Amino acid sequence: MVAEHTEPAVSFNGTKAQKEVAERAFQALRARGMFGSSYAPIQVSLASLEAYLTSDSEVRADTIHKALAANDQVFALITVNDEAYVVTSRQGTPPLEMRLDNRHSFPERFITPEPAPERPLRTAKPVPKIVINAEIAAQISDTRDEIASVERDLEVLDGITAPPEREMGGVTLERLAKDVPPVVEEAPVADIPGSETDEPVAAEAPVAPDESTLKLEEVEEEAAPEPEVVPEDIAPVAEVVAAEPEEVEQQAAELVVEETPEPVAVVTPPVSQREPIVEEVAAPAPVPARQLSDFSGFTDDALSAAIQERIEKESRFARFGDRWMAEDQLVRLSRGNLRRIADDINEQERPLTDDVLAQDVLGARRSSPDFATIRFALNYRLSSERGFEFIGTHDQPFWGTTELSAIGTTRRKASDIGTDYRYLVDEAPLGSTDPRSATSVEHTLSFYEFTYGLLPLDEKLQSLLPAPVMAEQRAAVITVEIPQFENSVYLVEVRYPTQTRGGFLLGLDDFYEEKLVPGAMLSIQATDNDGHYKIEYLEDDEQQDRFLELDDRRAAKYVFRPLTYDTAVSSEWLVTEGRFPRLSSEKPLSERRRRRIEDVVEATFERVGEQDGKTWTATFDDVLVAVNIERPASETSLRSAIEGMPSVSDDGSGILTYDSAS
Template sequence: MATKTKAGEKIEASAPQQGLADRAHQLLLRRASVVAYGSKISAPLAMLASGLGVDAAQVEQALAANPQLFTREERGGQVYFGIEKPGLRSARVTDWKPEHDLANRLNPDAIAISPEESRLMTAEFARRAAANKAARLAAEQEQLRLEQEAMRAMQSAAAAQVGGESDLFTPYTLPEVALTDLYEPIVEQPAPEEQVAATLARPNTIFTISVNGSDQQVDLSAPLDEIIAQYRPAFAELLRAALTEDFRFVNFAEQWYLDDLVERFSKGDLRRIKDYLAETNEALSDRTFLTDLFNKRPSDPDYETYRFSLNYRLLKEKKEFEFVGVEDERLWLPTNSTIIHQKRKASEIGQDYRYLDEPALAESGDNVSGSGDKRKLEHTLTYYEYENGLLPLDRAAQEFFPPPVLDDQRAAVFRFESPQLYVTYLAELRFPSPNRGGYLVGLDEFYQNLVPGAVFSIEATARPNVYTITYNRLATQQEERLLQFDERRNRYVFRPVLFNVQSDPGMLLSEARFPRLEGLHRLEESERKRPELVTSRAFEVVGNPVERDSSTAYWALLDDLFPAVNIQRPFSRAYLRAILTSSQYPYFSADPEGGDSYYYDPTKK
C-alpha cells in the first residue's frame, strides 16, 4: 500500500511505517528555511528518532523502505538520512544565434575601419559640405549680378527720359569667401586698447517705458547698479503689472509664487486655525500656526512655501480672517474681532482725525530720529489723547511706523514694552481710509502714569511689530492742580496731582494758567464735530476780553488756544491756524501786530 506526503512525494511501506516516514519527511522540511532550493537536507538518525519519539530502529526501517525519497549515508560513525529541498532548476540558454547581435540586426554588411580611415572620411564629409556652401554662395552671387544689371538697365532708361544721369543705385557685391574659412573660421580678438575705445564710443541707448500712463526715459548705457537705483520703482511697477495679468502667478503683498507650487489647505485646516485664534484671543502669526498646528519648522526645506501658501489662503477667506500684521511679522485675527477696547467709537475717532488726510494739516511738532531699528519718536501728550489712549498718525508718526502691507489693510497690531513699568501693552494702528484719519489706540493704561502735557518716546526694536515706550522721570515730584473730568458731575474740574514726569509747560492744563476751565461742560456730539465751534469756546475760556470795533472780542495766543482746543477734539497747530485764518469764519482774525495771536469777535457770527 502506498501514500503521499504533504509535498506530493509517494511513500512505499506498511501503514505504520508510512505515517512514520511522512512525519520524518516533515521534520526534515523544517530545516529547509536555511537551505537553498535543490540542496540536500540531512539529519542524524538519533535526532530524527528523538524528534519523532520512537525507537531509532523503527525510523531506520521506515526510511530505508523509501530509497526514492530518503538517502542514507554514514559520516563519523553516525547514520544520516536526508532529502532534497523541492524547487525549480535554473534554465540555461542553449539556443543562442549570432544573427541576434546588434551589428547583425542594424547593418549586416558593416565593415570595420581603422581610426586613420575614420579621420579621412570625416575630413571628406567636411570638404563636401564646404564645397556645397561655396557653390550656393556662388549661385547667389550670380543671381545678385543679374539683378544689378537689370537695375542698371532700368536706371539708364529712366535717365534717358529725364535727359540726364542718375546715381540713385549703388551696386552691392557679396564678399569673397574662402573655402577653408567655411569650416575653419579664424576670429581675431581686438587689442585691449581697441576694446576700451569701442566701449567708450558706444552710443547711449535710450529706452522709453510707460508707467501709470506717463512715459519715462531710461538710459540703458549707464551701469546696472545706477539703472536699478534710479528706476527701481518704475521697473517694479512694470513687473507687478505683468505678473498680475499672468494667471499662472499668485501673490501675497510683494511675494509672488507660481500657483502650481502653492500648497492647498482644507476647510478642516482653516477651522483649526479659527478655533486656535478664538482660544488664545490674540493676534497670532503665521509662524505660530505652522509650528503649533502643522508641525512645520523653519529648518524644513518647504517652510517658506508653506508660509506663503498659508498667508495666501487666509487672505482669500476675508469673511473668516483679517490680516493685522506688518512686513515679516504676519499676524491674523478673526474678522470683526476686538482685542482693543475704546472709549469712543472707531468711526467717531476716525472723523476727529479726518484733517490728517491733508498733508499740509498733518504737520507735527514731534521729533523722529535715527533709522531702521534705531528709530525714535518723541511726542507731547494732549488731553484728548490722554483721555482716549490715542496717538495720531500725523506726518511724524507716518514716517516712524511701517506702512500697510496690503492695499485694503484696515489695521496692524503692535506690542509696546515698558521697561520702567515692566508691563507690555497691545495697541492697534488704524490706517487712514477715505474720510477718516489714522491713529494708534490702546495706550490708555500707559497714559495713566503720565499727565496731559507729558513728553514720552517710542523706540523701534529688531522686531517690526514690537516697540519700547519710555518717559523721563524727574528727580523730585511736582504737585499741580490739573484739569480732570468728573464723571459724576459731568464737568471738568481741577484736582491736585503729584507727578514726576518730564512735561511741556505750555501743554499743562493747570489751574494757575487756565482758571476759567473749572466747571466746563462737555460739548454735545453735534457741537463737538464742528471745529470752529470748539475753537470759539476755547477763546471764551482762555482768551482775554478786549474792546475792539465797539464790541467785546477775545484775544489769545495760539500757544494758549492749542492745549485748550485739544480737550474736546484733536487739533494740530496747522489745522488750528487754518481755521483761524480761513475766510469761511470771518469772526476769527489774526492780530495785525503779529506774534501768532488771534481775535475772536462773537458779534460777527
C-alpha cells in the same frame, strides 16, 4: 460558585466479592474525608470499618481483611497503640510522604541571590596590521604618471607650455635628421646545386651611432664597422627553391661545399629620428554674443513694477504682499484648519501672528525646512477667506477675525476718532513721506491723546512706521515695548488714513494712565522689525499738581484731580487747575458742535479767555492747548481755521481776540 465533583477512577483487585467490599470500604473512607485535600490521609479504625460493612450485609470480617490486603495499592493498614487503622486518600492512594519544597519560594529567592556572572578577563586588543597590496599600489602610481603625462601633452598641444627637449646619449636634439637610404654591398654566397637562380642574401645588423658624429643640423653617415667573420662550422644562409621531395633528398645527398665563402661586410644606415607628429586641433566655433538689453536708464522701482505687472498676469503664481510663489507648491488648508484658526484667535481675544498659527494650529515646527512655505501658504489662503482680516506688517504678520474686539479705548469709537483727525488727510496724506525712513521721532502728549490713549499718524510718524502690506489694508497691529518697564509690551493698532478720516495709533491708554500726564514728552524709536517699536519717556523729579480729567462715570464732565508724576513735561501743553481754572465742572461739547472746528474755537475762548464785555482774549498757545481738550488740532489746522473766522482777530503778537457779536 458551583464546583463539579468528580470521582477518581480507582480499580480494585481480587474476587468479585472482594472487589465489592473494597469499593464499599473506599466509598466509606472517602465520605469521611470529603473536605480534605486530594492526597490527605483518611484514617479509620479497622473495627469501626468492619462494624459499618457488616451492619447491613452478610459480609464477614475475614472477607474484609482479604479485600483490604488484595488492594494494597488503595489501602494501607497501620497500627497505633495496639489498634489497627485503615488509611487511604480521596484519590485512592495510600498515604504519601508530603515534603514542602522551598527551592523556588519567594523568601528563598529573595534571601539567596543568584551568584554574580563570571566576567571574562580583559585581554589586550590586537593591534590591526596594515596590509599594503603592492600590485594595487603600483597600478595607482602608474595611473598617476600616465595622467600627468597626458596632461603635459595636452598643455603642449594647447600652447600653454613649450615642448620638452629630448636627449640621446647626453646630446640634446633640437631638429631631427632626415632619413638616409641604407647602403648594401653584395657578398658571394654558397650555390645550391639544382637551383635555377642564385641570389645574394645580405644580413642587416643595427649599429648605434657615435655620439661625436651627431650634429644639430644633420647626421652624417657613420663609418662601416669591421667585417664580421662567419665561423666555419656555420653554413651560409642560402635561398631554397621549392622542388619535389625526392629530388630534394637526392640533391641533399650529393651536396658538396666546394669552398668557403668570403665574409660578408654589412653596412647599416644611421638611425634617424622621426619628427614629432603634431595634430592640428580645430579652433572652437565662436559663441554668438547675446543681445543684452540696456536698463541703465530705468530706476529700480520701474523695473520692479514691470516685473510685477508681468507676473500678475500669470495664474501660476501666488502673491502675498511683495512675495511670490508657485501655486502648485502651496499647502492646502481644509475647512477644519480654517475653523481651528478662527477659534484659536477668538479664544485668546487678540490677533495672532502667522508664526504662532502655523505652530499651534497646523503643527509645523520652526526648525522644519518647509516652515517658510507653510507660513506663506497660510497667509495666502487666509487673505482670500471671509471672516479673516490681515492686520500685520511685513516682518510681523498679524491675523484677526471679524468677531475680534477692537484694540484700545472704549470711550470713543474708532470711526469718530478718525473723523476728529480728518485734518491729517490734507496735512499728511498716506504716501506723502517714505515709510521707515526715520529711526526715531519726538512727540508731546496733548489732553485729547492722553485721554484716549493714542498718537496721531502725522507726517513724522508716517516716516517711522511701515506702509500697508496689502492694497486694501485698513489697519496694522504693532507691538510697542516700554524699556523703562519690565515685561511691558503693548498691542497697538495703527489705523491708516482714508479719503475722509485721518490716521492714528490706538491702544496706549493703560500706559498713559499708569505713568504719564498730559504734556509728557515721548521718544518713539524704530527697531529692525518693522512691527516692533520702543517708547521712552524723559524722567524727572517727583512732582504733584491738579490735572484736568474727563469723568464719564455718570454725567460726563471735566474735573481737576491731584496727580503725582516723575516724568519731564512741556509746560506749554500742561492742563492744570492753575492755568485753566474755569474748566472745572464743564461738560464736553455735543457731537454736533465738536465736528465744527469753529464752534470748538468759540467755546474755547469762553472757557479759557479773559472776558471784556462780549469779547474774549487769549494767547494762541492757550487756545491750541484748550482746543485739543475737545478734539485734536495741529498748529497749522488751527491757524487756518482762525483765519477763516471773522469773529477772531490776531494783533500779530500772539494775542487773539474773539468777538461774539460779530
